Amino acid sequence: MTLKRIKITNIRNLSQADLTPVSRVNILYGANGSGKTSVLEAIHFLATTRSFRTSQFRHLLSQGAQQALVFARIDPFSEQRLSALGVERDDQGNVKARYDGRTLDSAELASLLPVQVIHSGTFELLDGSPTVRRQFLDWGCFHSESAFITRWRSFKRALKQRNSLLKYGKIDPIQMQVWNREFVEQGQALTDLRDRYLQALIPEFEQILSVLLGDVPIRLGFSAGWDRKRALADMLDENFARDLQHGFTQLGPQRADLRFRLEQKNAADILSRGQKKLVVSALKLAQGSLYRRYSNRPCIYLFDDLPSELDDKHCRLFCDFISQSLDQCFITCVDPDTMTQFWASDIDLSLFHLDSGRLSHKVALGD
Template structure:
């Protein structure tokens, strides 16, 4: 279990709260606006130094405060030994992250605390822009192979340089050849790793779909961002004049996408709201299951308003899947009656009541008063 204890300071309406002791399944309940989602944001901040609700850090910091701080006792490697993990960020932009007395960079921190978010924004995996789905794939490829981040950075550097040359309106063919060669090298390696990751993910996705939404077949189709039958070098040459007019590179892994199909239709056009939630949840749960299989480490799931848009049967099936996994979960809801009674007696569950920015540990479901 990655997190054993959590202390939060100056995150939205949470002035100073503590969650202790944490369990594998942690249910946060209370009225809307009480601060439940802010707890999930604080955990996300601990792993990525930002919120999942937007990129404006100043909106995350409690009004009137100059910085936010989240501290935990953590066992991210599952070795049975807790060590201190803390992240502090100021409105001026200074970020400090430390684990076991050592400073961490952003990449090291992200690798230390793998997070999965399931909330209303998760629907963007079906309905949103291709960038959301690329980010999903890249999260998995990054955690599956440490070399991926180097290919990703190399490609972004080459793409940025090529686009800068295109905006100038005139490129020396020799310079273009150099940057095209570098871009192609990194693009092909990135795409190979994206495809390899997706191939590993598909069986996990099918298993999650079978558990959550039996009888519905959803196919996943990967588009790398260019016509692979021609090769990227040929495609770049064919699109060069158009790219020169536009001022940016059109083909490449920056245009990759993942499509969800039900029959011949896009899943976003075919499924109900409840079905969409189960499909995107299955995708996230599959990613966590694969991560555990590859690394023997648990993910942390931040699940906001789980009962929303799910009937009791599907909510139960969702929780049964979580229960059978190794992941640590933080789940919010308004009314805890359903989520406090559907777990097996041996499952490690804790309830926390959130009220006007304060938290009260209510113990296990059977202890609730």
């Protein structure tokens, strides 16, 4: 995967910006508020139609603008052939995504442009809500199992219909039976996909974590959202009265979670903040590594203010790992000297300076 050119319109303080990145490491530097993170948000918007920093699109949109547009030339399958990708979204929520002359839906867009982000909010993977961890797990399943998106959508539909019946208390027994059956069938299939993906991820995670954190025995586990020693259908029947009282389904894959254990305890309660950063970084790197193994395609990594999240030793280990991969990286920092020191002289690297929303290409390493 390579982004060859990026044109940004109306993303935060970037009213107009044009970036021609190199295929490996791109460092964006400048003072706080200069627009560095906005470039990363624009790339994330290109892949997902949304920001990784806010759920409110109006906060991503430049002040006074009615729509945002990001256009890029990309080589998604390393075929040495560039194609045009453009994503536009307006303040009413209308989205258009076009690639190589055809319209894409959200799943096609995400599949085309696999993006991994590491920023301050990423550390919620350890001590944030289960929703964050399910999203992490489902990203991996989506990019490794072609059947996942169909199962996921079917399960979401069954859950919505079942909750609707519970919420309004108008229980047609035949309808409930239909949606219970669909809920169980799709939910079990979805859970099997999640479990299989996690079993493949664990060895990658443990290997990378051992390099970054040393001999700290973090164990990664999976909670399906119900007691898997019992049939999901039986548990739905047993919990029906409670579901009806609350107006929504209490048990099932919508409650799935990842578990991080250290010495039989919740790792988030024991690890220091620095250690948490390394665990989450290992998770993200492991997911990218597994994606490459499944697809034979690299990811695009977005690292927001990496030097502030990792000390020099771990920054170097982190960069060594990235150097050995084929991933294209975009890294923000305030002082470029904090990042250029970690790369070999022959690495494909470029520096870009941001100043009050204006972007300029400074130098490529080795020029």
